[in-house]
Amino acid sequence: MGVQFDHPWVLLLLPLVIAGAIYAYRKDFRLAGARKKWAVGLRTAICVLLIFVLAGFHTYTIALNKEVVFVADRSSSVSSTVPIDEWIGEAVKSKGEHDLAGAVSFGMNTVVDKSLSESIELPGWGQREVSREFTHIEHALSLAGSLFQGKENRRLVLITDGMENVGAVLDEAQLLKERGIAVDVLPVTSPEQRDASIEEFLVPEKLYPAESFAFEVLVRSTYAGSGELRLYEDNREIGRHAVTLERGDNRYSLQGLAKEMGLHRYRAEIYIEGDEQSANNAHYAFTRVTGSPKVLIVEGASGTSANLENALSAGLIDYSVISPGMLSSELSKYAAYDSIIFNNVSGEQVGGRQMELIEQAVRSYGVGFMMVGGQDSFGMGGYFKTPIEQLLPVSMELEGKREIPSLGLILVIDRSGSMDGEKLRLAKESAIRTVELLREKDTVGVLAFDDRPWWVVEPQRLDDKESVISSINGIPSGGGTDIYPAVADATAKMLDLDAQRKHIILLTDGQSAGSSGYVNLIESMVEGNITMSTVAVGGDADVQLLQSLASGAKGRYYLVEDETTLPAIFSREAAMIARTYIVDKPFVPAQVQGGDWGSWFKGGLPQIYGYVATTAKSTAQTVLASPEPDPLLARWQYGSGRTVAWTSDMTGKWSRDWVAWPGFPGLFTDMVKWTFPQFSSSTFEVETEQSGNEVHFTVRAASEPYPGELTGKVTGNNGEEAEVVLSQVSPGNYEGVMTVTEPGSFLLHVSSPEEEAEAGSTSTGFVVPYSPEYRLSADFDPEERMEALGELTGGRWLAWDEPEAAYDFTPYPQRKLDNWDWLLLILALLLWVCDIAVRRLAVSWSWIAERLGPLAGRGRRPAASGGAVPAAPREDSGLGRLAARKSRTAAFYGGSAAGADRDRGVSAEEGGAPAEAPSARPPRSEADAAARPAAAGARTEPSSPPVEETKPEPGAETESAPGQERLGRLLEAKRRGGRR
Structure with a gap:
């Protein structure tokens, strides 16, 4: 073992410390004897320890050990x-x-x-x-x-x-x-491996309708063979081609035809016999076919969009009609359209994932959106607090504009073990959304059940929504399923409520343990004007029972395959029992802010016979309104897109005069065109290049003035968004880079953050087809x-x-150092505490022995000869303590013990005990007493004036001499105490 100092020059302070210690010891240190030695020694030790810390004191050993870290590739x-x-x-x-x-x-x-x-x-x-x-x-x-x-x-x-x-x-x-x-x-x-991969797949970035173009495909193979190359457009197969592969690179050029407008994703796949790796057999590419715009109509009921189709056809606008169940789960599908129309579509028909993608397509990629009303739309469709409500220019809350009957609502939620996980989470979210939709004067109760009912929230007025929501969030799962006790308990509570409309919503995903007694229960509901709707989650629920309960209680039955629609169903039920969302009285719409549509209203407007009440958002533009006033036609800008709300229908039920009006086709076409993306597809030209896990973007602006900076918003298949800053590297040229963590298809929307509408924007796509781990590099x-x-x-x-x-x-050989800094610092701190104790605490060993003496002798009983031992006379307590303290002080500070001996003699005289100490040690002279303070190193003070001696009177010597002698000794002890 050796010693090492990181900063050895600091050790030059040690001689100074030693010199200081010698000087302190020789000078007057106000301490004497052993205490002085201890104080100087402790302070010197503290200084030495601190110098060692500053010098970087280490001990070391010579080590020959090896250090190896294994780095394993797990790609x-x-x-x-x-x-x-x-x-x-x-x-x-x-x-x-x-x-x-x-x-x-x-x-x-x-x-x-x-x-x-x-x-x-x-x-x-x-x-x-x-x-x-x-x-x-x-x-x-x-x-x-x-x-x-x-x-x-x-x-x-x-x-x-x-x-x-x-x-x-x-x-x-x-x-x-x-x-x-x-x-x-x-x-x-x-x-x-015997492997063939598609390394490149290229299509033109822009095409026009009916334009012929070429697919360029590079296939790399480690062996020769024959196979088939397949091409897909938006997951629709458009061709198969037999190919013969040679070892190495194989290039193919295949012909295609642009048919439909919009953004399209093409996929190429290679199939070859003997291929041992399929992960790299597909590649993707995007292209945009420009031309006449295309609109997607989503109709809630089949065959109800004829009026819309006729109007779009008259305006030469291409369109497609689908049902809500056909809505895609891929963002690129929505980006292929210029606008999307919901025609009386209920929220329960649209999954939560689809709502999020449509909102993202409107906000980030400029796709337009229009909602057409009806009995299953807006608030009646359960869109409260959904992504669709977020993008619309109107809100589903009526905000107290009309008196709504008092409502009594009890939510009966299955919390059995089969509901654990996403089902129960969405059920709680549905209940919370329903509570938020109700008002303070409404009454709500929440009953959870498994094999027995449990009141989460007893029926109560909604004075404290937060407390109710907190209780709902705390519903756990567990147990079996027994529906009857829960519904019976909810019915009993509902019969006692004082509300104008009473409704129960039952949600379950299982079979009930019991099946009797429902007939009498339904009769009680009908007699008490209580309605009940039932929600079956999944095919394992007791569908027949739930259907019969909803039918007998004059409610609605829902079969839910997609759990994400549960919140929309609960919101719809809360809106339907209020029955005030639908306004079914005729009126002539009033023009509020006509804008560029004002020319259509100059000749007057036909009557409207009904609509769904909504509230216009603060920044929305209300074009037409009802007498309430509620918005009938409203519009606004939402992110990169535009949206329109028409709160009446277009089937003819509420708008028969409107759809028969000659101006209807032209106005409706203008409404749809207003939602189209407000940018040209040629505003920017975008190129992408992949390098490892990075994608590099190169953007060229088509015309001046060039914006100082562009923003790219990238959206993956999972809906997550990432923003990329595209910096200008030369006039009109911009570059940026982003990292990707996994393969997939990505949409890119490029726009100017300064003046997006004026500067324009462009949407395109790029693909990381598969992990580069599967590339066959040449x-x-x-x-x-x-x-x-x-x-x-x-x-x-x-x-x-x-x-x-x-x-x-x-x-x-290498030195293995041991660091002692903390130990040295802790030791210095402890020595510092000891130094304070030595200098400040005045406790003598004789005092400690005097106190411990009685404890040591406790329990001992001296032997008595011939009788009891006489008790010692009691000392005068005050003078005795004073004499003892004087003696300890004198001994502690190194002074003579004469005064102490005399005091002990006084105590003996007063108490009657023999004073052996004074007789064994005669008192010193006054000269010795005066010299004692100087010898002890204490401060010398002037002596008190001499006491004049008087000769005692005859006969009084025996009594007065002891008293005067005692008084003199007390005065002398007082003077000595003052000097200390």
């Missing part, structure tokens, strides 16, 4: 059959007793499987989460290099196939070389790169049959 290009874990285990077993081993696993990210340790057993190799879609060797080596504890004998063992597709490993190798860390390489050689030699890595860092080329070679290298 998709490395087969799971490669025995990486077994090789590392054998290598670790060959290490020395004090050698250290650690391990990390990597793909795109890097995780530490085991920190450096002397343990031979290293459990959990490669068990933690690693993204296998990319290979990032640079990041793995950087993290592994940070795990080392010493400065010598450090090595990384890299186990990889070298197929790096993210980062630059040789840049990190240079940094490792400068740190003295060698990288040994154990190459992974995967057997060559010009990349991973073995050559790994050899360069080993040579640069001084590493070795290891073999699979020699795992013990991982630790077979000559170690260099």
